[in-house]
Amino acid sequence: MQCYQYLAAVVAVANILQAFPETRRKFPLNAIADWMAENGIEPEDLAIETASEGRTRIEILIKQNQPHIRKAA
Numbered sequence: 467m468q469c470y471q472y473l474a475a476v477v478a479v480a481n482i483l484q485a486f487p488e489t490r491r492k493f494p495l496n497a498i499a500d501w502m503a504e505n506g507i508e509p510e511d512l513a514i515e516t517a518s519e520g521r522t523r524i525e526i527l528i529k530q531n532q533p534h535i536r537k538a539a
Contacts, residue, residue, distance in 0.1 A: 468509075475509030476502065482524045 476499050484492060502509075505527055512520055 471513060472499075472509045475507075475512045478512055478520065479507065479524060482521050483528075485521075486525065486528055 473495075476495050479502055480493065480495060480498050483498065507523070507527075515523070
């Protein structure tokens with residue numbers, strides 16, 4: 467069950483990232499998962515947050531330019 471929760475969290479973050487004009491591209495899920503780990507975003511936290519809280523948290527990270535999501539090969 468944890469795998470599904472993790473996948474759902476990564477997909478949710480991917481959807482949030484695609485909504486921002488700063489990102490401008492679709493990122494592979496593995497790059498998003500790595501970015502989440504680097505920034506301390508836990509899937510369990512996203513499960514209990516509302517959509518607007520999750521979006522706000524991701525927006526703050528994007529604006530701070532904390533680490534850029536690596537380009538997929």
